[in-house]
Amino acid sequence: MPSLPKLSTVITWFLYSIPIYIFVLDPLLRGFFPGLLPASDSDSEPRSNKDIFDFDDAAAIGPGLNLTDDSFISPEDGVPFDCPNAGGYRVHLLSRAPLIMYIENFISETEANHLLEVSIPNYKPSILYDGHTERIDPTKRLSDRALLDRDNTVRCLEDRARAFQGWRPNLYIERMWAQRYNTSGHYRHHYDWTGSLARGGDRLN
Ligand SMILES: *[C@@H]1O[C@H](CO)[C@@H](O)[C@H](O)[C@H]1NC(C)=O
Numbered sequence: 001m002p003s004l005p006k007l008s009t010v011i012t013w014f015l016y017s018i019p020i021y022i023f024v025l026d027p028l029l030r031g032f033f034p035g036l037l038p039a040s041d042s043d044s045e046p047r048s049n050k051d052i053f054d055f056d057d058a059a060a061i062g063p064g065l066n067l068t069d070d071s072f073i074s075p076e077d078g079v080p081f082d083c084p085n086a087g088g089y090r091v092h093l094l095s096r097a098p099l100i101m102y103i104e105n106f107i108s109e110t111e112a113n114h115l116l117e118v119s120i121p122n123y124k125p126s127i128l129y130d131g132h133t134e135r136i137d138p139t140k141r142l143s144d145r146a147l148l149d150r151d152n153t154v155r156c157l158e159d160r161a162r163a164f165q166g167w168r169p170n171l172y173i174e175r176m177w178a179q180r181y182n183t184s185g186h187y188r189h190h191y192d193w194t195g196s197l198a199r200g201g202d203r204l205n
């Protein structure tokens with residue numbers, strides 16, 4: 001019988017599954033299987049291969065997205081890294097609508113333990129963000145989060161997430177955070193969309 005993964009590892013997998021879905025799987029599936037998901041716009045014409053593979057005019061960078069500002073996204077800045085602890089992952093497609101994928105071992109045990117360790121001194125209460133202001137409201141969201149430095153391990157994860165989505169241009173990896181839920185922790189139903197792609201750095205989902 002396979003041994004069960006540690007709870008902390010499961011939580012970390014879950015944490016990373018959310019941005020991976022938003023930034024990687026949903027755009028990827030929409031690109032390659034346009035009929036699979038509900039259309040995100042009113043265009044019901046089937047897309048040609050040209051539309052799928054010609055990204056140049058498909059996703060102009062929003063005017064508000066500052067590609068050198070690494071407080072929000074992780075720009076590709078050419079800093080070298082290597083990933084000796086990568087485990088190799090397996091993808092399980094659990095449901096197509098809604099899209100639910102489980103990426104087994106996306107983060108290896110060694111990498112997960114590293115993330116847990118470096119996060120401990122940096123946890124702060126998680127915030128709610130409405131597109132303009134940040135606030136703490138434990139009735140809606142109760143957890144702690146820690147911004148992860150872009151060290152070698154984090155760069156490996158960013159690279160893995162980009163590679164998984166096929167290096168599609170004009171999609172950026174948001175800075176990665178560790179998230180800690182205590183037994184009373186929770187996050188009420190919500191969506192990660194603040195209303196405008198043009199504002200820059202908003203999420204596609
Ligand atoms: C973009 O971000 C960089 C780094 O924070 C900053 O120096 C620069 O002024 C920003 N540019 C604009 C147009 O806001």
Ligand SMILES: *[C@@H]1O[C@H](CO)[C@@H](O)[C@H](O)[C@H]1NC(C)=O
Pocket residue numbers: 142143144182185
């Ligand atoms: C979670 O537990 C840690 C360790 O006891 C504590 O420092 C932190 O404040 C707790 N966070 C929340 C949101 O309850």
